[in-house]
Amino acid sequence: MNTAVAVPANKGQIDIAWGGRRTAAELRRTTRRVLRIDVQPTAYVVVFAPQDADIDKIRARVRRKASWIFREIDRIAGYPVTTPERQFLSGETHLLLGKQYRLSVGHDETPQVFVDGSRLSILAPRVEDSAQCGSLLKAFYARTAKNVFSERLDLMVLPFIRKGMRKPALIIRAMSKRWGSFTTTGRIVLNVDLVRASPLLIDYVICHELAHGFYPDHGKAWRDLLSTVMPDWESRKARLEALLR
Numbered sequence: 001m002n003t004a005v006a007v008p009a010n011k012g013q014i015d016i017a018w019g020g021r022r023t024a025a026e027l028r029r030t031t032r033r034v035l036r037i038d039v040q041p042t043a044y045v046v047v048f049a050p051q052d053a054d055i056d057k058i059r060a061r062v063r064r065k066a067s068w069i070f071r072e073i074d075r076i077a078g079y080p081v082t083t084p085e086r087q088f089l090s091g092e093t094h095l096l097l098g099k100q101y102r103l104s105v106g107h108d109e110t111p112q113v114f115v116d117g118s119r120l121s122i123l124a125p126r127v128e129d130s131a132q133c134g135s136l137l138k139a140f141y142a143r144t145a146k147n148v149f150s151e152r153l154d155l156m157v158l159p160f161i162r163k164g165m166r167k168p169a170l171i172i173r174a175m176s177k178r179w180g181s182f183t184t185t186g187r188i189v190l191n192v193d194l195v196r197a198s199p200l201l202i203d204y205v206i207c208h209e210l211a212h213g214f215y216p217d218h219g220k221a222w223r224d225l226l227s228t229v230m231p232d233w234e235s236r237k238a239r240l241e242a243l244l245r
Helices: 055-064 066-077 130-156 158-162 192-196 199-211 220-229 233-243
Strands: 003-006 013-018 021-030 036-039 045-050 093-096 099-107 112-116 119-124 169-173 180-182 187-191
Touching: 013 055, 013 066, 021 066, 036 066, 045 055, 055 066, 093 130, 093 192, 112 130, 119 130, 130 158, 130 169, 130 187, 130 192, 130 199, 158 220, 180 199, 187 192, 187 199, 192 199, 199 220, 199 233
Parallel strands: 021 045, 099 119, 169 187
Antiparallel strands: 003 013, 013 021, 036 045, 093 099, 112 119, 180 187
């Protein structure tokens, strides 16, 4: 089966062809020492390449990985559709820490959000103002993420500390295409939206990124380390990708 890779001049994009199929990948030049290819949970493909990497070597690497890239895209395409955009009305379902909650919106001059049994309650001065209700819920999720992610990081980092890592600072922010990252300055960044997943899946993302503190790519050494600290990481990864899209 023929493969071809073309890199448009002066553009951060790589066109990938495999058989009769084509897709585009974003090319990002980074301070990494090794080239890495990511097919993200949205099926968005990113090629991370060292600043001085020869473009012909990038072409060759992507060409060798073309069949794998399309297998990953097909696997992700088999997952349920992305959660529809919410209107923040009573009766909607919302995920929090892996559990489905039925939303209840009521009136109160003092805004607040809380869990009440199987319900996620929003009290707002203007119940008809979906933007206000959405902002209240977003702030609640951010507070919950800060507490839960800090707690999970304290636990998950321990085997990495025993291997010589210093506990990284935690940054929580909205991320459009990734669940997390490990920065070149030794910080771990987690997507605030991950708070919708269960602690088991949050733990996977944390360990995934902590392993990048030792190995920046997804090569054998990185997989071996992650398998040592979390033997079932591949099944957790699949569950996360199926749950949150």
